[in-house]
Amino acid sequence: MELLDHLLLGFQTAASFSNLFYCFIGVFLGTAIGVLPGLGPTATIAMLLPVTFVLPPVTALIMLAGIYYGSQYGGSTTSILVNLPGEAASVVTTLDGHQMAKQGRAGAALAASALGSFFAGTVATFLIAAFGPPLAAVALEFGPAEFFSLMVLGLVASVVLAQGSLLHAIGVVVLGLLLGLIGADVNSGAQRFTFGIYELADGIGFVTVAMGMFGLGEIIRNLENEGERSVMVTKISGLWPTREDFKRMIAPVLRGTGIGSILGILPGSGSILGSFAAYAIEKKVSKNRAEFGKGAIEGVAAPESANNAGAQTSFIPLLTLGIPSNPVSALMVGAMIVHGIQPGPSVINEQPALFWGMIVSMWIGNLFLVVLNYPLIGIWVRMIMIPYHLLFPGILVFCAIGVFSLKNATFDVYLMALFGIVGYVFSKLGAEPAPMLLAFILGPLMEEYLRRAMLLSRGNPWVFVQRPISATLLVFAVLAMLSVLIPAFSKTREKAFKE
Amino acid sequence: MKHNPKDFWTGLLYIFFGVSALTIARDYSMGTASRMGPAYFPTILGALLAVIGAIAVIRSFITSGTPLGGFAWKAMALVTVAVVAFGFLVREAGLAIALPLLVIIGAYASARFKWRTALITALGLTIFCAVVFIMGLGIPMPIIGPWLGG
Numbered sequence: 001m002e003l004l005d006h007l008l009l010g011f012q013t014a015a016s017f018s019n020l021f022y023c024f025i026g027v028f029l030g031t032a033i034g035v036l037p038g039l040g041p042t043a044t045i046a047m048l049l050p051v052t053f054v055l056p057p058v059t060a061l062i063m064l065a066g067i068y069y070g071s072q073y074g075g076s077t078t079s080i081l082v083n084l085p086g087e088a089a090s091v092v093t094t095l096d097g098h099q100m101a102k103q104g105r106a107g108a109a110l111a112a113s114a115l116g117s118f119f120a121g122t123v124a125t126f127l128i129a130a131f132g133p134p135l136a137a138v139a140l141e142f143g144p145a146e147f148f149s150l151m152v153l154g155l156v157a158s159v160v161l162a163q164g165s166l167l168h169a170i171g172v173v174v175l176g177l178l179l180g181l182i183g184a185d186v187n188s189g190a191q192r193f194t195f196g197i198y199e200l201a202d203g204i205g206f207v208t209v210a211m212g213m214f215g216l217g218e219i220i221r222n223l224e225n226e227g228e229r230s231v232m233v234t235k236i237s238g239l240w241p242t243r244e245d246f247k248r249m250i251a252p253v254l255r256g257t258g259i260g261s262i263l264g265i266l267p268g269s270g271s272i273l274g275s276f277a278a279y280a281i282e283k284k285v286s287k288n289r290a291e292f293g294k295g296a297i298e299g300v301a302a303p304e305s306a307n308n309a310g311a312q313t314s315f316i317p318l319l320t321l322g323i324p325s326n327p328v329s330a331l332m333v334g335a336m337i338v339h340g341i342q343p344g345p346s347v348i349n350e351q352p353a354l355f356w357g358m359i360v361s362m363w364i365g366n367l368f369l370v371v372l373n374y375p376l377i378g379i380w381v382r383m384i385m386i387p388y389h390l391l392f393p394g395i396l397v398f399c400a401i402g403v404f405s406l407k408n409a410t411f412d413v414y415l416m417a418l419f420g421i422v423g424y425v426f427s428k429l430g431a432e433p434a435p436m437l438l439a440f441i442l443g444p445l446m447e448e449y450l451r452r453a454m455l456l457s458r459g460n461p462w463v464f465v466q467r468p469i470s471a472t473l474l475v476f477a478v479l480a481m482l483s484v485l486i487p488a489f490s491k492t493r494e495k496a497f498k499e
Numbered sequence: 500m501k502h503n504p505k506d507f508w509t510g511l512l513y514i515f516f517g518v519s520a521l522t523i524a525r526d527y528s529m530g531t532a533s534r535m536g537p538a539y540f541p542t543i544l545g546a547l548l549a550v551i552g553a554i555a556v557i558r559s560f561i562t563s564g565t566p567l568g569g570f571a572w573k574a575m576a577l578v579t580v581a582v583v584a585f586g587f588l589v590r591e592a593g594l595a596i597a598l599p600l601l602v603i604i605g606a607y608a609s610a611r612f613k614w615r616t617a618l619i620t621a622l623g624l625t626i627f628c629a630v631v632f633i634m635g636l637g638i639p640m641p642i643i644g645p646w647l648g649g
Binding site: 051054165167168170171174175177178181185187188190192193216219220221223224226387388389390392393394396397399400401404405408410411413414416417420421424426428429430431446447450451454455457458459460461 | 505506508509512513516517520523524527528531532533534535536537540541544545547548551552554555558564567568569570571574575578579581582583585586587589590598601602605606608609610611612616617620621624628632636638639640
């Protein structure tokens with residue numbers, strides 16, 4: 001079987017000592033930042049990128065991916081124990097998870113979350129392995145028009161799934177595309193929007209933007225609400241779920257995995273949408289629907305499986321199409337480019353060890369996480385207690401040194417400070433900055449594909465709807481946009497974000 | 500009388516950036532649809548952004564929205580000043596000056612700022628960074644910069 005050969009190659013890559021080691025470091029750090037409120041995976045990955053540049057590309061990507069799905073685990077731990085989602089995707093877990101903890105069943109809730117996540121992670125790994133290659137084969141047939149339309153779909157999806165006003169989100173995306181164009185134009189070599197500043201000739205580094213908007217911007221936002229946070233940790237008891245619990249978990253885990261896997265592939269969503277959808281569906285179909293909100297184990301198992309499945313499958317568009325679907329994978333695209341790998345459908349054939357190694361490492365990482373979570377729970381609990389005013393100066397230091405070390409340029413440090421203000425102001429104005437980063441990375445690529453498509457069609461803009469795949473992608477984009485305008489959906493969208 | 504301040508101010512920002520992009524792009528060559536010059540894509544985007552901004556501003560007079568809420572001016576200013584000061588000092592004065600300043604100015608943004616904890620944090624982080632980043636990873640930052648005779 002070809003699939004098994006591939007997975008075997010993956011195992012050989014992932015199971016080398018240094019890859020296992022960095023995979024472990026990645027999931028450990030990921031769990032830690034998932035636990036620490038006010039520090040998300042995007043900011044952490046941005047901060048650690050410069051450090052990973054000294055590693056071989058596979059190892060670097062394995063570690064970065066580990067941080068991402070590790071943070072999902074850590075986020076659920078805090079949701080259950082202290083009712084604080086350390087991470088956006090685990091917001092719904094607080095509803096039933098914390099209730100269980102209050103009833104003295106924290107252990108069962110943590111186990112439901114860990115086992116559900118592990119199962120979902122395993123399934124998602126096989127899904128990537130099974131659907132990655134055929135999807136990449138399809139994508140190899142893509143011309144510039146298809147890639148352009150795919151990026152339009154990706155950006156539209158990130159707009160639709162962004163919090164707050166739709167109009168603001170579209171604006172943020174367009175602004176991000178424009179920022180991405182700063183620097184030398186690839187075709188003509190003309191300097192664009194550089195204001196004669198020599199440091200801008202190569203464009204703005206995406207790490208600078210990400211650290212500014214997510215690192216510094218997030219610090220300012222957290223300082224604004226300082227003092228609202230009082231931490232009360234529930235005692236952990238009832239470490240293992242009962243037989244009855246297991247029975248009740250099976251169906252929700254299966255449903256959560258399915259929903260999460262599908263929604264994770266959608267550009268722009270990653271794991272957040274999946275966990276909300278899985279919870280909502282479980283609440284409708286469960287036999288024990290009356291218990292929801294009062295500590296139903298289904299209400300933990302389903303969203304936790306979904307967010308982990310989604311975190312994994314969100315790598316499918318990244319690895320096969322080279323299109324990032326959320327800020328985290330946008331950073332990974334950047335990391336790949338720095339390592340000299342052009343993300344796209346050819347990665348799978350040209351760098352099979354990298355592709356399969358990364359996939360298998362995700363499964364290994366999930367195994368680490370299940371094993372890690374129990375013995376280390378004491379450490380996580382103590383970490384939750386670290387007050388923010390002691391934590392954030394450290395984040396500040398890592399951002400500043402990290403950005404400086406990229407090119408040893410103080411200019412990037414100033415630029416990061418500016419993007420900190422930009423990130424904060426836009427979030428205050430109700431325009432979430434996440435889609436901007438995605439657009440920023442896609443900006444130059446989109447322009448290039450637009451140019452090539454228009455060159456091939458001799459200036460005929462209808463090429464985007466005359467080619468069937470491109471047209472289909474655009475239809476999806478339009479449908480996604482329209483779906484927000486339909487009142488029923490927009491109401492659920494509002495509700496989902498409010499909870 | 501405007502009802503939706505978020506729409507209004509975001510709209511103004513979008514118009515500003517959109518029109519700036521359009522104006523600056525006029526200096527570059529436009530090219531044709533089949534052979535796009537450097538101005539083509541930015542012009543489309545700038546126009547789109549300006550239109551979105553205009554819609555937001557118009558909408559702000561029709562709809563009502565939540566008020567902006569207080570800006571964390573102090574936190575924003577201190578975090579920015581701390582980072583800029585670090586950038587300004589790191590090469591010339593060295594890590595031993597730039598990093599403690601970054602930590603202390605930054606920490607001052609918190610309502611729970613205490614000199615004692617800030618100084619201890621600054622000292623600890625400076626030693627940590629000197630060991631990990633300069634000695635470990637070899638990032639070219641002086642510990643004591645030329646200004647101080649380093």
